[in-house]
């Protein structure tokens with residue numbers, strides 16, 4: 064640029080008036096939670112005017128999924144109670160996202176982490192966990208997440224002093240993470256106007272903790288759980304309760320209604336969310352959104368909030384994403 068040349072200054076327009084600029088002085092763990100709530104504006108055009116759908120974008124968590132919240136609270140709760148000390152190895156069974164979350168928190172806090180998972184978990188997840196420095200123990204894919212749970216129990220029985228068992232399926236710190244954070248965030252982000260909450264079931268921590276808090280804020284809020292329609296499904300992270308070991312933290316009576324989704328319908332919704340909303344999300348988000356849309360069609364007024372647990376990046380190597 065020649066000295067004295069007038070530069071062509073743009074008009075000052077603030078495109079991001081909502082922008083927060085956090086600085087994390089302690090560690091990346093400060094970035095867990097406080098995720099954006101996104102209004103779905105395109106695929107919802109067919110819905111009645113008075114009905115809105117919002118999704119909590121949980122892939123904004125540093126480990127890329129909703130499970131960061133539970134893993135952090137499980138580990139910090141165990142630190143406070145003295146169950147977790149630096150000489151112990153954190154162990155748990157995980158379909159992948161919790162493993163990544165434990166691996167991330169363990170890396171920052173300096174714990175060894177051992178993760179037991181079915182061998183068919185996506186390659187991306189295995190790679191991420193290894194980069195964080197965690198050990199992976201594989202179980203038979205045909206036995207699903209229950210096979211991994213059984214393997215963890217065996218190892219702990221053999222060497223009880225070696226491990227801290229996160230036990231995400233039975234640990235109250237799992238649902239309490241959502242009671243203390245996710246539920247409050249949704250209440251604040253909707254200005255207390257939420258009428259319906261929808262979430263998929265894995266350990267059930269997200270659904271149970273968030274629903275309990277929302278119903279405390281306003282007992283009129285209706286809550287709906289989502290499960291795969293059958294036990295043989297491709298919705299990673301989700302559990303078909305009837306055919307599974309039921310998590311100890313699951314509250315059977317909490318849901319106003321229990322919904323189920325066919326795998327094909329969830330996958331179709333994943334495509335729609337990407338092509339119409341610019342949201343490349345995982346399969347369980349597709350299942351949650353499919354349920355939200357079905358519900359919204361039958362309503363006249365309401366503000367539905369659902370959870371999008373992770374992003375489609377986590378499934379790039381699976382046959383559906385590869386178009387096979």
Ligand SMILES: Cc1ncc(COP(=O)(O)O)c(C=O)c1O
Nearest residue numbers: 160265266267268269300347372
């Ligand atoms: C992709 C995905 N969706 C949904 C869930 C369900 O969350 P929760 O375990 O809180 O029920 C999980 C849990 O691992 C998950 O990985």
